[in-house]
Amino acid sequence: MARVALVTGGTRGIGRAIVERLKADGLLVAAGYSGNDEAAAECAKSLGVMVIKGNVGNFADCKAAVEKIEAELGPIDVLVNNAGITRDGVFHKMTSEQWSEVIRVNMDSLFNMTRQVIEGMRERGWGRIINISSINGQKGQIGQTNYSAAKAGVIGFTKALALENARKGVTVNCVAPGYIDTEMVQAVPPKVLEGIIAQIPAGRLGSGEEIADTVSFLAGERAAYVTGTTLSLNGGQYLVG
Template sequence: MNTVAVVTGGTRGIGEAISLALRDAGFTVAATYHGNVEKAEEFKARTGIHVYKWDVANPDECAEGIARVEAELGPVAVLVNNAGITRDTMFHKMGWDQWRDVMSTNLDSMFAMTRPVIEGMRERGHGRIINISSINGQKGQMGQANYSAAKAGVIGFTKAIAQENARKGITANVICPGYINTDMVAAMPEKVLESIIATIPVGRLGHPEEIGGLTAYLASEAAGFMTGAVLTINGAQYIANG
């Protein structure tokens, strides 16, 4: 079985934990990044994981990037669409650029990244697509109309491609993390962070490694019968129906 895994936004935060978990599970990992070259090179030196720079919102860059990964490492067996951004503000103050930037990176990237790998997966009769949504794509969040809409769209996209590709040996699943202890969350004002934790029944933030472990399971052969699933990992902060 081919063991090349691509993780978008794979050098920092949740993406870093996913890259490490897949590496430890035996995959050859290609972690993509867009902005911070210094951080990406430090990550590569520390972990031995391959890094590639491109913009997941740009379909031409994605196609070129996937072609380069496959030429250097081999056919992509696992795709983790993790990269995402926020441009938070109340909707009545939101500008088109704030809406469009988030939609491009968080939702259009589903097409831009998945389209270059899906035909190869279908031809080989095997593949794993794992998309990272959010608790706020399930329940909505004040000040995040753009982000919530994009992350909800990720769920619909995943359910559709799960049905289309199931008979070709390809699974597609969604992980919806709650509040995870990353640098971005840790940078919140202490009182804000305390108020968030107070709404989480388990009484703490999630660990990035917990998302990584779930991703590694979904990428494994043991998860071959799980497809079209929406998996919440939020400490019971929000429990979706069904």
């Protein structure tokens, strides 16, 4: 019987690449999203996956989403916590709303989503939780104290949850991408983007497919002995500051 996966923020960018790869791997996949109905409809049509709307920063929304997915596809075996937002600004000018919104969507969402599925995974003796962090959660970034704090928290969450569930057949791992060729990155002014690429030893942006390949491995049987890890995919950028 095919395993069931839920990818939050799964209808665009890195999330969509992950959804496409897990579907190709033979999983039954649901893609979560929060607002872009057009992108969600296109994702559902072109990839043939279930899409589910809701706010990952809201516990009740997450509970309702998981209940709908499990009623249609079955118990969730693989959870990819990918949804995230940015509300950039230097800290001494940052508003409470900028801080709280990023923490709620990027950090609180891990509790809101994972809490819905962890008991079932433990009872069944099998589960894969994969959290998407960021290079900026590892090294920090000017103008992103909120985002960097949340993404660093993702790494700590991953390690602690991995320890709690290792004996139950549930692995918990983290992927920390660098700059990936998504719509969000392409929206960066060309000269700024050129400067970013110049700092990447590999000399290019990463692709969503490269992130998806890593998630695919972590979601499968071959990764049963891999837990509590953070895999960095940044073309060597972390090595040069």
